[in-house]
Each structure stands twice: as C-alpha cells, then as structure tokens.
Amino acid sequence: MNQRLQSLTEWLKAQNIDAAFITSSENVFYLSGFNSDPHERLLGVAVFQDKEPFLICPALDVNDAKHSGWEYEVIGCSDTENAWDIVAKNINSRVNKIQRIALEKEHINLQRYEEILKRFSNASFVAAEEKLRELRLVKDEKEKSILKKAAEYADFAVQVGINEIAEGKTELDIIAAIEYELKKKGISQMSFDTMVLTGNNAASPHGNPGLTKIKKGDLVLFDLGVVYEGYCSDITRTVAYDHINDEQNKIYHTVLKAEEEAVKAVKAGIKAKELDQLARDIITDAGYGEYFTHRLGHGLGIGVHEYPSVTNTNELVLKEGMVFTIEPGIYVPGVAGVRIEDDVFVTKNGVDVLTSFDKTLQIIK
DSSP states (O other), rough: HHHHHHHHHHHHHHHHHOOOEEEOOOHHHHHHHHOOOOOOOOOOOEEEEESSOOEEEEGGGGGHHTTTTTOOOEEEEEEEOOOOHHHHHHHHHTTOOOOEEOOOOOOHHHHHHHHHHHHOOEEEEEEHHHHHHHHHHHHHHHHHHHHHHHHHHHHHHHHHHHHOOOOOBHHHHHHHHHHHHHHHHTOOOOOOEEEEEEEGGGGHHHHHHOOOOOTOOOOEEEEEEETTTTEOOOOEEEESOOOOOOHHHHHHHHHHHHHHHHHOOOOOOBBBHHHHHHHHHHHHTTTGGGGOOSSSSEEEESSSEEEEEOTTTTTOOTTTTBBEEEEEEEETTEEEEEEEEEEEEOOOOSSSSSOOOSSSEEEOO
C-alpha cells in the first residue's frame, strides 16, 4: 500500500471511520495514480481500515486504470448499470454494518448524496477534505521534480508569447501561438484558460482575452500554466510594448519589489499571513493599496488552486515541502494592470523558486 493510502487508512482507524469514498478526480489521482475526467459518470476510490481498497470507474476506462499503477481491484461500470449499487455492494462486502463514511462533502452534490443516503441510511457522514488537504499540502521530491518541469514549460510559454507581440495582433492570436508551440512539445492541457491581456484589459485581474489588438504603449500581461504528469504550473509576467510611461513604470517596479521581497521571505516556520502582509505593505506604502484586490497567492499541485490560501489572515505555519504562488498585482483602470507571479517550494533553509523567467522590465520593440 502506498504511503498516501496508508496515511488515509491510519486516519480512518484513529477517527473510527469505517470507510472513505473519494470521488473528486484530483484526489482519486492523488491516491491511486489514475488520472481521468469521468464527466458525468462515477469515478471513485474506496479505502478501509483493514480491507483492500477498490477503484470504480466507467467501464470504458478500466484498461487505463489497471495500467495506471493502481495495485488493487478495478471495478468497471457500464452505462446501463447503476454505479451506486455497485459501490454499495462492494463496500458492504468489506464492512459489515457500516456506521461512519468519510466523503468529500464539498464535492458530493445533492443527487449523489441522495444516492449514498439511500444505500447507507443508517450511516453517519464525515468530511474528508481536511485530511486530504493535509496529505496533499506537503510535496515529496518526486512531486517537486514534476512541478519544476511544469514550471519550465510555463517559462517557455511566456517567451513564446513575448516573441509574438506585434502591433495589431490580438490577445487570442498570441494565446493560439503559445498553445500551439506547447502542443508541439507534448503539452496537451493548460492549468486554466490562458490569459493574455493588453492595455486596459490587463487592469482586470481575471479578464477575458478576446480580439483586442495590441498597440504601442500597452502593457501586456501573461498569466498561464501547464499540466505536466498531472501537476500544474502557474506563472504571470507583464511586459511593455514599444514604450512605458512614468506611472506604469512606477506600478511595475512596485509590484516587482513586493513580489521579490515576499519570495525572499519564504521559509519554514513563517506564517502565511506574514508573506501577504509584507507584500501588501510595500504596495500600500507606494500609494496603491486599494488596487491590490486579491490574496498574495494560493497552493499549487495537482490542482492549480489548492490549499493553502496565502492571505493576511491565514495563521498557517509554513513547512518544508509546501508549494504555492506569490503573485502581487496592481490594477488601476485606465492606467495599468501589472501582476508578477512565481511558483515557490518551501525548503528547510528558505525557498526554491520553480519558475525562472526574467522579471526585469522588458520593453518590447
């Protein structure tokens, strides 16, 4: 049994929980090594105190699941079968009179909850999220290596985007070029919808790229990431096209200072909130506090947004192996939108920065 399953099993024993049934694709992948999007069909891993686990998946995915590294039973469910009947049969065959079941309450919708309740009406339900977040929070060296490679592809993608900048090109033109070049390297999935935002669009932190054309004097913001071997990267860089005015220059270097100082402060033993407050104070002291409208960063791994949330209220003490983003930004409508983001890995003595693309202000001619 792998260490992840073993840790979950020990938690079940300690909490007197008979079984856990895990159904989110991310956590199924984390526990089993099987990476799949089942769409509306059921995918799940059942884990027990002292019985062998099983994985249930759509019948069409059984062969892939068996070759994913999962060492235990794989149960396929055809489109004409009731998956929940199969789940109940296999759980009940392992546990007599099940009383407590751990579920991802944030993932189980009402329809699925009713299906579970119908079959386990005498059981009580326990939230599994906190334990799963705890397990995924600290990455091992293999995960670090994968995340580093994902970050290298993100660095490459930013350079592709910068090379494509030219007057009259649209945001979507550049996105198409970035994703085409990544596909040529074997990357089939982005961490999220790639963002290239130019001009005033960059002043919207989660703007929607479109047919806006780049013009001289614009700032161009790239926010992107790739999925590599099931793990995500996430990088943001902002560059200027042709020239930059004094206020844009001040905003850029304020964000850069906030980002670099926060990155330098990362180490085991510091609280997450201290990093956010450090960056926020730099931006506030420069007169732009009201324009930094989001948290400093978020956890990164199998999910592009996972625990922890790096806010100025999070008391979490950082530990070696945690991975998250540092991404301060200033967004002044009609003036500029600037964000700079790196992926960081907490080490015993400080930090390893996984993304490495140059942050010096670039003015593209």
